Amino acid sequence: MNVRKIITLVEDTLTEGGRAVDPAARVAVVAAVIENPWHGQGFVEDLAPGIDATASDLGKLLAPRVVEALGAPVEAYGKAAIVGLDGEVEHGSALIHTLKFGDHFRIAAEATTLLPAVEKRAAAGTVFDIPLKHKTDATIRSHHQSIEVRLADAPHPGEIVIALAAAAQGRPQQRLASLSTEQ
Amino acid sequence: MFSSNPSPEARAAGIRKIVYLQEEVLLENGTAPAVPALKATAAAVVANPWLGTGPDTDLSEQAKLIAPQIARELTGRLLAGLGGAEAIEAFGKAAIVGTAGEIEHAGALIHTPYFGNLVREFLDGTSIICFADDRAEAGQPLVVPLWHKTQAATRSHYQTATARVADGPLPHEIVVIAAASTGPRPHARIGDRTTDRPVTAKILAGATA
Numbered sequence: 008m009n010v011r012k013i014i015t016l017v018e019d020t021l022t023e024g025g026r027a028v029d030p031a032a033r034v035a036v037v038a039a040v041i042e043n044p045w046h047g048q049g050f051v052e053d054l055a056p057g058i059d060a061t062a063s064d065l066g067k068l069l070a071p072r073v074v075e076a077l078g079a080p081v082e083a084y085g086k087a088a089i090v091g092l093d094g095e096v097e098h099g100s101a102l103i104h105t106l107k108f109g110d111h112f113r114i115a116a117e118a119t120t121l122l123p124a125v126e127k128r129a130a131a132g133t134v135f136d137i138p139l140k141h142k143t144d145a146t147i148r149s150h151h152q153s154i155e156v157r158l159a160d161a162p163h164p165g166e167i168v169i170a171l172a173a174a175a176q177g178r179p180q181q182r183l184a185s186l187s188t189e190q
Numbered sequence: 191m192f193s194s195n196p197s198p199e200a201r202a203a204g205i206r207k208i209v210y211l212q213e214e215v216l217l218e219n220g221t222a223p224a225v226p227a228l229k230a231t232a233a234a235v236v237a238n239p240w241l242g243t244g245p246d247t248d249l250s251e252q253a254k255l256i257a258p259q260i261a262r263e264l265t266g267r268l269l270a271g272l273g274g275a276e277a278i279e280a281f282g283k284a285a286i287v288g289t290a291g292e293i294e295h296a297g298a299l300i301h302t303p304y305f306g307n308l309v310r311e312f313l314d315g316t317s318i319i320c321f322a323d324d325r326a327e328a329g330q331p332l333v334v335p336l337w338h339k340t341q342a343a344t345r346s347h348y349q350t351a352t353a354r355v356a357d358g359p360l361p362h363e364i365v366v367i368a369a370a371s372t373g374p375r376p377h378a379r380i381g382d383r384t385t386d387r388p389v390t391a392k393i394l395a396g397a398t399a
Contacts, residue, residue, distance in 0.1 A: 010216045010217065011216060012214060012215045013213075013214045013216065014211065014212065014214075015210075015211070015212040015213075015214075016210070016211050017191065017267075019194045019195075019207065019208045020206070021196060021201055021205050021207060022205075022206045022207075023206075029195075030195050031194040031195050031196065031208075032194070078191055078194065079194070134356075154356075155356035157331065157356075159331065
């Protein structure tokens, strides 16, 4: 796995809707810009060898970093794969939609649910939103949120951006009734 | 890394949000940098205290109140994220004023001693701090220039960091940015003033004749 750069984004919200958020609400993202393992190989039918060679190492690299950047217990989480223009969306999906990748984050965050994800193909500098949901109950409405990310010079056509996002709480001024009240 | 909670003074300064973005380059042009560097921007989104005032308004009173709190909060994050003042070698600053503000409002929060002197002091530098400023809609990226914190003409440290706040500045806000790097560009190799040969149009004309 060739990693070109690692980006850490920490966003703290102090007020929302004109009212104080105290303690401040934090969402953190750590992204690795890697060489697409299948770059230049044409249509690769069997992606399993590339997944085996890359996905677990990626999870191991990113999970502890995003937990550290958050600096608090993880309550909600999500993930992203943004494939450079020479690749297939399937390449990004291959790296993040496997337990080999996600379990590193699940264990580090003491989480149980599936990680919500965004995956797309785009040029360097694209803006993408990572969806986050509660780490043990994906129906907890207060924790449905997303964070917007942009890396100035990634992904290059032969690269993939892989990111993990973690939130220490739900939305800053969450005040929707729980899902169960509609049932 | 650093606490999510700013000082009460920073809250009082009207900060809505603080966005920290750090970049670590492991490979550039396929090769690991000889001197690995961390580079970061810390951006505070603050309410524009001069909204609706005319161009004859004295900006110094509010600048004196607000800018020092922002300087302390932003440099605190850079210091914690990058490993302290001893690790930081280059710095820069910037501001983006929202569309309801005046470009001078951006300048008022970064181009006075109430911000610049304190950023320099907290990051333990001596150079003038290079800068960028702009008026823009929320989500507009701004490329922030950095140079060496004690030897501004050190060419290896001429570099930039791109800052961006997804939902700021709102029209009535200002984004204030401090930036720092722990080293030079990944493969800096274009010499320096001390190694440059004399170059003028006349010399070049002779060289190509």
